[in-house]
Amino acid sequence: MTTEAVAGRRSAGRKLAGLFHGRPRLQTGTLLSGPLAWLVVVYLGSLAVLLVSAFWSVDPLSGELVQGFSFENFELLWQESVYGDVIGRTVLIAALATITDAILAFPIAFYMAKVANRRGKAILVVAILLPLWSSYLVKVLSWRTMLSNGGVINWALEPFGLSGPGYGLTAVWLVMSYLWLPYMILPIYAGLERIPNSLISASEDLGASPFTTFRRVILPLAFPAVVAGSIFTFSLTLGDYITPRLVSNDQFIGNVIFNNISTNLPLASALATVPIVVMIGYLLVARKLGAFEHV
Amino acid sequence: MRKDAHPARTAWLVIVGLLAVMLLLAGCGSSDDDTGGGGGEELPKLGKGEGQVNLISWAGYVEDEWSKPFEQKTGCKVNNKEAGTSDEMVELMRTGEYDGVSASGNASARLFEGGDVDPVNVDLVPNYATVFDDLKDQSYNTFEDKPFGIPHGRGANLLMWNEDEVKPGPTSWGVILDPKQAKKYKGKISVYDDPIYIADAAVYLKAHEPDLEIDNPYQLTEEQFNAAVDLLKEQRPMVGEYWSEAAKQIAAFANGDSTVGTTWQYQYFELLGEKEPVASSPASQGFVPDEGATGWSDTWMISSEAKNPNCMYMWMDWIIEPKVNAQVAEYFGEAPAQSLACKETAEADFCSKYHAEDPKFWDRVYYWETPLADCGEETESEDCVGYPDWVQAWTSIKG
Numbered sequence: 076m077t078t079e080a081v082a083g084r085r086s087a088g089r090k091l092a093g094l095f096h097g098r099p100r101l102q103t104g105t106l107l108s109g110p111l112a113w114l115v116v117v118y119l120g121s122l123a124v125l126l127v128s129a130f131w132s133v134d135p136l137s138g139e140l141v142q143g144f145s146f147e148n149f150e151l152l153w154q155e156s157v158y159g160d161v162i163g164r165t166v167l168i169a170a171l172a173t174i175t176d177a178i179l180a181f182p183i184a185f186y187m188a189k190v191a192n193r194r195g196k197a198i199l200v201v202a203i204l205l206p207l208w209s210s211y212l213v214k215v216l217s218w219r220t221m222l223s224n225g226g227v228i229n230w231a232l233e234p235f236g237l238s239g240p241g242y243g244l245t246a247v248w249l250v251m252s253y254l255w256l257p258y259m260i261l262p263i264y265a266g267l268e269r270i271p272n273s274l275i276s277a278s279e280d281l282g283a284s285p286f287t288t289f290r291r292v293i294l295p296l297a298f299p300a301v302v303a304g305s306i307f308t309f310s311l312t313l314g315d316y317i318t319p320r321l322v323s324n325d326q327f328i329g330n331v332i333f334n335n336i337s338t339n340l341p342l343a344s345a346l347a348t349v350p351i352v353v354m355i356g357y358l359l360v361a362r363k364l365g366a367f368e369h370v
Numbered sequence: 371m372r373k374d375a376h377p378a379r380t381a382w383l384v385i386v387g388l389l390a391v392m393l394l395l396a397g398c399g400s401s402d403d404d405t406g407g408g409g410g411e412e413l414p415k416l417g418k419g420e421g422q423v424n425l426i427s428w429a430g431y432v433e434d435e436w437s438k439p440f441e442q443k444t445g446c447k448v449n450n451k452e453a454g455t456s457d458e459m460v461e462l463m464r465t466g467e468y469d470g471v472s473a474s475g476n477a478s479a480r481l482f483e484g485g486d487v488d489p490v491n492v493d494l495v496p497n498y499a500t501v502f503d504d505l506k507d508q509s510y511n512t513f514e515d516k517p518f519g520i521p522h523g524r525g526a527n528l529l530m531w532n533e534d535e536v537k538p539g540p541t542s543w544g545v546i547l548d549p550k551q552a553k554k555y556k557g558k559i560s561v562y563d564d565p566i567y568i569a570d571a572a573v574y575l576k577a578h579e580p581d582l583e584i585d586n587p588y589q590l591t592e593e594q595f596n597a598a599v600d601l602l603k604e605q606r607p608m609v610g611e612y613w614s615e616a617a618k619q620i621a622a623f624a625n626g627d628s629t630v631g632t633t634w635q636y637q638y639f640e641l642l643g644e645k646e647p648v649a650s651s652p653a654s655q656g657f658v659p660d661e662g663a664t665g666w667s668d669t670w671m672i673s674s675e676a677k678n679p680n681c682m683y684m685w686m687d688w689i690i691e692p693k694v695n696a697q698v699a700e701y702f703g704e705a706p707a708q709s710l711a712c713k714e715t716a717e718a719d720f721c722s723k724y725h726a727e728d729p730k731f732w733d734r735v736y737y738w739e740t741p742l743a744d745c746g747e748e749t750e751s752e753d754c755v756g757y758p759d760w761v762q763a764w765t766s767i768k769g
Contacts, residue, residue: 133758151762224625337457338565339761
C-alpha cells in the first residue's frame with residue numbers, strides 16, 4: 076500500500092512536470108504569477124485607487140467623500156497660483172539637489188574606481204554606506220539641531236563674522252543633498268568601474284590632455300550612470316515631505332498632500348498625480364540620454 | 371528576450387488598461403452611500419462592561435493616574451490613541467475602530483454630519499447632572515436638541531513669549547499679528563499650523579477693525595474672511611516656524627529659535643518645568659490677551675460604530691467624576707467641566723484662577739467650531755466661508 080501511495084504521488088508529480096514540459100510560456104507564467112500579482116494588485120492597484128479618487132469631491136459640510144466624476148480638483152490646481160508655486164519649488168530643489176550631488180559624487184566615485192587601492196576602496200565604500208544604516212529621521216533631526224540658532228553651524232561660522240543659513244529653502248537643499256548623496260555615488264562608481272583603464276591610457280598616448288580625456292572619453296561613457304543616479308536623487312527629493320517640515324516653513328508637494336489628506340482626499344490625490352507626471356517626463360528624457368542602455 | 375515580446379507596447383497596454391479601470395470606477399462611483407446626519411439610537415440601558423474601550427484623545431487627557439483606577443473599578447482596559455489635530459481625530463473616528471473621542475468644537479459638528487457619532491443618554495451618566503450649565507446644550511455638543519457628548523473641560527489658547535527677549539510683556543495678540551510690531555521679532559514667531567488659526571486673526575480683527583463687524587470668528591463672510599487671510603499673509607514673512615507637534619515647539623523655544631507665539635498650556639508648563647524663561651498672559655487676565663482668544667471646549671463623544679458602548683459610557687461618567695475631572699484639569703491646565711471638581715483640586719484656588727465658575731469670562735474665549743458655509747443667514751449672498759475654503763486659504767497663506 077505504501078509503495079502504491081508513493082508511486083501514485085510520484086506519478087502525480089510527474090504528471091505535473093509533464094504539464095510544464097515543452098510549454099515555456101506556462102513555465103514563465105507560473106514562475107512570475109506571484110510577483111506579478113503583487114505588482115499589479117498591491118502596488119499598481121492601490122496607486123490606481125488613489126488616482127481614481129482624484130476625480131471625486133468632498134461634501135462641504137461633513138467632509139465625507141462624494142463619488143462622482145469631475146475635473147474640479149485639477150482645475151483648482153491649475154487656477155490657484157499657490158499650487159504652481161509649490162510644484163515649482165519642489166522641482167527646483169529636486170533639480171538643485173541632483174546637480175549638487177552629481178558634482179560632489181563624481182570625484183569621489185572616480186577616486187574610488189580608478190585611483191584608490193583595494194583597501195582604500197573598501198574603506199570608502201563603507202564610509203559611503205555607513206550613513207544609510209542610521210534612520211532617516213535621526214539624520215534630518217540632527218540637521219535641524221545643527222542648523223538651529225545655537226547650533227554647531229552658527230558656532231563654527233561665528234569667528235568669521237558669518238552665520239548659517241538657518242531654517243529655510245537653503246537648509247532643505249543642504250539636507251536633501253546630504254541625504255541622497257550615496258544614491259548618486261554608487262551608480263557612478265559602478266559606471267566608472269566598467270570603463271577599461273586601457274581606454275584612458277590610449278587617450279593619453281594619443282596626446283590628449285587630462286581634461287580632454289575626461290571630457291571626450293570618461294564623461295560620455297559614465298554619463299548614463301550619472302543619469303541613473305540622478306533618477307534616485309530627483310525622485311527621492313520630489314516625494315519627501317518630512318525634511319521641509321523639519322528644517323523650513325516652505326511647503327513642498329508632499330506637505331500639501333499631507334495637509335489635505337484628512338480634509339480633502341480628492342485634492343490630495345490630484346496633487347499626487349503631479350510627481351508621477353514629472354517622473355514619467357524625467358524618465359523619458361533619461362531614456363533619451365541612454366540611462367537604461369546597460370541595465 | 372523573446373523576439374515577439376514588445377516591452378514598450380506591453381507597458382503601454384498595462385497603463386492604458388489601468389486608466390480604463392480607473393475611469394470606469396470613477397464614473398460608476400455610486401452616490402447612494404448617503405449617510406446623512408448623525409442620529410443613531412442612544413443606549414437605552416447600561417449593561418455589563420465589554421472588558422475594554424478604545425479612545426482617541428488630546429495629549430494629556432488620558433493618563434495612567436486616572437485611567438488605571440478606571441480599569442480597576444470597571445474592568446474595562448483603556449486603549450488610548452493620541453491625535454494632534456481635529457482633522458486627524460475625524461479621520462481616525464471614520465475608521466470605525468474606536469469607541470469614543472475627546473472632540474473639540476471643530477470636529478464635533480463634522481462627526482455629527484458624517485453620522486460617525488451617536489447621541490448620549492445622559493441618564494446613564496449620573497455625574498452629568500452637576501456639569502456647569504453653560505457647557506450644556508451648546509452648538510458644538512448638542513444637535514437636533516439631543517446631547518451628543520459629555521463636556522470634558524475648556525481653556526483658551528495662550529500667547530507665550532521669552533521673557534529675556536520680549537520686553538515688556540505683550541498684552542495683545544498684536545505682538546505677532548500687527549505687521550509693525552511683529553517686524554521686531556521677524557523669524558522668531560511661532561504659529562499653530564492648522565487652518566483653524568485663521569480664527570485667531572479674526573479675533574484680533576474683531577477688536578481692532580470694528581468696521582468689519584466680525585461677530586463669531588468661525589462664521590465669517592467673504593469680506594471678513596479675506597481680511598483675516600490678508601493679515602496672515604502679511605504675517606507669513608515674519609513667522610519663524612509653523613508648529614503642529616508640541617515637541618517641535620518646545621524645542622524651538624528652548625534653543626531660542628522661537629521667542630513669541632501661540633501655544634497650549636501643555637507646552638507652556640513643560641517649558642516652565644525645564645526652567646526656560648517663558649511667560650504667558652498673567653492669571654489676573656485669565657491667561658488671555660486683551661482681544662480675548664480662541665480656545666476649546668472639549669466633548670467626549672461615542673462612536674456610532676462603538677463595539678464597547680457600555681465601557682464607553684462608564685468612561686464618560688468617570689472622566690467627569692469630581693475627583694477625576696479635577697485631576698485631569700490640573701494636569702492639563704484647563705477649567706474643569708464638573709462643578710463639584712472645584713472642591714477636589716489640589717490647588718485650592720485652581721477653579722477661580724482658571725475662571726471655571728465665571729461664565730462671563732468665557733464670553734472672551736471663542737471655542738473652536740467647524741466653520742460652516744451655512745451660518746444661518748437668510749440670503750445666499752450672506753453665506754459664510756466653509757471649512758474646505760479655510761483649508762485652501764491656509765495652503766495659500768503658507769505659500
